Amino acid sequence: MTEEKTERKTVMTYVPAYQKERWKTHAERLGMSQSEFVRTMVQAGRRDFEIPDRTHADEAASDDGSGGGNEFEGRVLDALSAAEHRSWDELLDALTDDIEDRLDETLQDLQAANRVQYSGRHGGYALAPGAFEGDDGR
Structure with a gap:
């Protein structure tokens, strides 16, 4: 890797105290530092990880006729891969946390x-x- 890709720079932002506390709690739950958590969430947002509405989810699922492969399905699988078992509430929280x-x-x-x-x-x-x-x- 080039130095340009590994050099680190500081980014500062201000958020309400309740939001910072929520991020801190979520980061701890995931075993991440706050910096790592924010960096990961920003990158996830940049990849447009949003819960699609029902119409788009159905269209994506039917694109190849396999009934799978849509973005939301991938998010569900990712959430399930983070733990051996997840309750309905835990899955819902993982998918709608933000x-x-x-x-x-x-x-x-x-x-x-x-x-x-x-x-x-x-x-x-x-x-x-x-x-x-x-x-x-x-």
């Missing part, structure tokens, strides 16, 4: 872009006025 973090981050981004507003008075989130004006069609 959903709360992803929702929180997405809502923060949408609020920063003035597309979503939080109302304490109404106890929830709502589309901001004009949220879709000038949007690129998403």
Whole structure:
């Protein structure tokens, strides 16, 4: 390997205390350092490891006619390979662990872009006025 590939650089980020604690707990459960955990999760996210909706999962499973090979199936197999036995709840946790973090981050981004507003008075989130004006069609 070249020095460029092995040289390490520091990356700093700030997250809410509850999120850091959640990451720390998850890293410990996996026997990883916090740095290794964050690095692994970022790389997993870059490979687009998301739970596909039912339509896409069914399409992927039927692509080759084998009924297997879709991304979600691979995630299930990976989760099962991490332990001899996993309960339903453990599998569910392994496959959905980051959903709360992803929702929180997405809502923060949408609020920063003035597309979503939080109302304490109404106890929830709502589309901001004009949220879709000038949007690129998403």
